[in-house]
Amino acid sequence: MTVPLSAALFDRRFVLVTGKGGVGKSTVSALLAAQSGARGRRTLVCELNAQERIPAIFGRAPVGSVVTPLRENVWGVNIQPGPALEEYAEMKLKVRAVARLVFDNPFVQRFMQLVPGMNDLLMLGKAFNHERERDAQGRPLWDTVIVDAPATGHGVTFFRLPKVIRDHVPVGNMHEEARDMWALLTDPERTATHLVSLPEELPVQETRELARTLFGPEMGLPPGALWLNQVPTPLFDAAGEAQVREGAPPDATPALQAAFDVSQIRLGREAQARAYQAALEGLGLPLVALPLLYSRELGPAQLDALLAAARAQGVP
Amino acid sequence: MSAASDPLFDGARLVITSGAGGVGKTTTAAALALESARSGRRTAVLTIDPARRLANALGLEAFHDHAQRVEGAGPLWAMMLDMRTTADAMVRRFSPDEAAARRILDNPYYGAFSTSLAGTQEYMAVEQVHALVRSGEYDLVVLDTPPAVHAIDFLTAPDRILGALDNRAVNWLYKPRDAGERGQPQGYGARLLGRGRQVVLKSLDRFTGGPFFEDLASFLQAFSALFEAFRQSSRAVQALLRADSTRFLVVTAPYPGTVREAIGFRAELVERGFPFAGFVCNRVHDARPAASLDALAAALGPHAPARLAEALATALADHNRMAARDADGLAALRQADARPVRVVPLMPEDVHDLEGLSRVGRALMQNFSSADTF
Structure with missing residues (x-):
């Protein structure tokens, strides 16, 4: 059972991308940014304290914590907890010297490092502030802010954090920030959370658990699409597949033998991918399958190939 | 070459699989433990990830607060870290008396902080692995490290906790x-x-x-109040992590970005004095003989459909393109460190049973001669 993609999903302003480590969250974040930019929306894509991957996908050098253009209508930034905290402290405590006195204090720093998810919250807060940025005319500076969120495990804690703080810290700046952030995360008008997975046993298992947690009654985040990355495109017709499974003829040249061998591996991975895709279709989320490209690089050309494949499946 | 004489296991008490997420750390840890157990060593494998990956791979339904015997795998035990149980046990062990322990265990913040303070997962993992090693019940303990954005967090977290x-x-x-x-x-x-x-x-x-x-x-x-006891325990744990009998493997996939991260992590390990024991590279496409479409079509014979020859040629070319990429990744790993890289080839299916783990284990043990020492 496939769920249709709604075009309106891609008009949300705050877009989160999450999944198990190594499934291609950065690829999908870059793809969503390219897609959003191509639709004429001013788009900012944020990595959180990451080994930057997204600028390279656009063929650019790492951008660090400075908002930097990546392609037409697309900007990138790697949010760092240190600068984010400093900026936030200055905003709230008004006086730079006081902010420094507080947050440069070695004891305070030790505690800050220890508070559960403090860094994650600061970085999410910074991304959240980008969503709130307005120009001189009062118009939003960004039409879309995309956040490449931490890997799951860490991921669920990350999404739950604003709610935990809202409920446990009764008053003060942190409470207000967390309350507003949670309101944004759960607002289906403004926000969508996309999941990324691979057609493999363990990522699929974790995706199912993640979908239940994030989109279920406890958290109730508005779901985006489920992006299944690296799906091998079928190469053989039925007759060819049968012949490959039979194996190479006994008098095969070494190269022909090799071609049969790698084709058998490929058929195995295709069949596995089909089974996992079917398992994920039961989740009730719109599913976009991104083809495995067999390419050495992941750069602008591959990004555009993935974008074309996504569009062929109804992504506007 | 069998696990019995692999230099990785020779004289080892603790093997740690570390590296970025999604590169097969857990599978590698389980496969190594299986090989070790099959060669007769009493082996325990500890995983931290709450997603029960290892449970899947080892066919266990659930984990408990002590190691569970794995059936049909030699003297092998598996365990998933239970944060709360480990934390409670630590408080009891370090408290001067039961009343002091109760003051902490009954503190309303304890429930939240014992499992969610940044770095506690890492701290508990090394504590638990220390307990397993110290128990003397196992010849070898294999530790699968928690997923982290930065692999080094695993080693720095205990110091952060102690600092606070x-x-x-x-x-x-x-x-x-x-x-x-x-x-x-x-x-x-x-x-x-x-x-x-x-x-x-x-x-x-x-x-x-x-x-x-x-x-x-x-x-x-x-x-x-338990600080001093914690600090002493932490010193013992740090000593264990740096001991000659400990082996850090950095697990990676052959993709360019992933390889760069693995090489960076190795440098940090070496710089901090942890006993690095080599790279494991999973999902490697091995180079096959190349052939043009015409050559394959000719080899197939005149009766084979043209479509089949084309598809076979594409499959072979795709595979060899990936093999060239993977060879570059392996070359970079070998340039970063002289020890042989343990290479696990791409398999037609993912590993989720003992048979699959055996295949991975055999690949991990291959190509090692006794000349390769640590």
Whole structure:
């Protein structure tokens, strides 16, 4: 059972991308940014304290914590907890010297490092502030802010954090920030959370658990699409597949033998991918399958190939 | 070459699989443990990831607070870290008496903080692995490290926890504010320091909404009674992690970005004096003989459909393109470190049973001669 993609999903302003480590969250974040930019929306894509991957996908050098253009209508930034905290402290405590006195204090720093998810919250807060940025005319500076969120495990804690703080810290700046952030995360008008997975046993298992947690009654985040990355495109017709499974003829040249061998591996991975895709279709989320490209690089050309494949499946 | 004489296991008490997420750390840990057990060593494998990956791979339904025997795999035990149980056991072990332990265990913040303070997962993991090694019940313990954005977090987290438990830090934040400056040296410098502290605390209140930090500090003060015991235990753990009998494997996939991260992580391990024992590279496409479409079509014979030859040629070319990429990744790993890289080839299916783990295990043990020493 496939769920249709709604075009309106891609008009949300705050877009989160999450999944198990190594499934291609950065690829999908870059793809969503390219897609959003191509639709004429001013788009900012944020990595959180990451080994930057997204600028390279656009063929650019790492951008660090400075908002930097990546392609037409697309900007990138790697949010760092240190600068984010400093900026936030200055905003709230008004006086730079006081902010420094507080947050440069070695004891305070030790505690800050220890508070559960403090860094994650600061970085999410910074991304959240980008969503709130307005120009001189009062118009939003960004039409879309995309956040490449931490890997799951860490991921669920990350999404739950604003709610935990809202409920446990009764008053003060942190409470207000967390309350507003949670309101944004759960607002289906403004926000969508996309999941990324691979057609493999363990990522699929974790995706199912993640979908239940994030989109279920406890958290109730508005779901985006489920992006299944690296799906091998079928190469053989039925007759060819049968012949490959039979194996190479006994008098095969070494190269022909090799071609049969790698084709058998490929058929195995295709069949596995089909089974996992079917398992994920039961989740009730719109599913976009991104083809495995067999390419050495992941750069602008591959990004555009993935974008074309996504569009062929109804992504506007 | 069998696991019995692999230099990885020779003289080893603890093998740690580390690296970025999604590169097959857990599978590698389980496969190594299986090989070790099959060669007759009493082996325990500890995983931290709450997603029960290893449970899947080992066919276990659930994990418990002690290691479970794995059926049909030699003397092999598997265990998933239970954060709360490990934390409770630590508090009991380090408390001078039951009353002191109860003060901490009954603290309302304990429930939240024992499992969610940044770095506790890492701290508990090394504590638990220390307990397994110290128990003397196992010849070898294999530890699968928690997923982290930065692999080095696993090694730095315990120090961060100890830093915050330090009495000076806790007292500084927690001392009652009015009484705090009384009875202290009254020199100009001390008064200035006291004033600074007031400003800092007041500003923190505005920032956090008041009681948050004080509650945390009061909890940590109760906890800091155990500080000395913690610190001693931590020293023992650090010594274990740096021991000659400990082996850090850095697990990676052959993709360019992933390889760069693995090489960076190796450098950090070596710099900090941890016994790095080599790279494991999973999902490697091995180079096959190349052939043009015409050559394959000719080899197939005149009766084979043209479509089949085309598809076979594409499959072979795709595979060899990936093999070239993977060879570059392996070359970079070999340039970064002289030890042989343990290469696991791409398989038609993912590993989720003992048979699959055996295949991975055999690949991990291959191509190692006794000349390769650590």
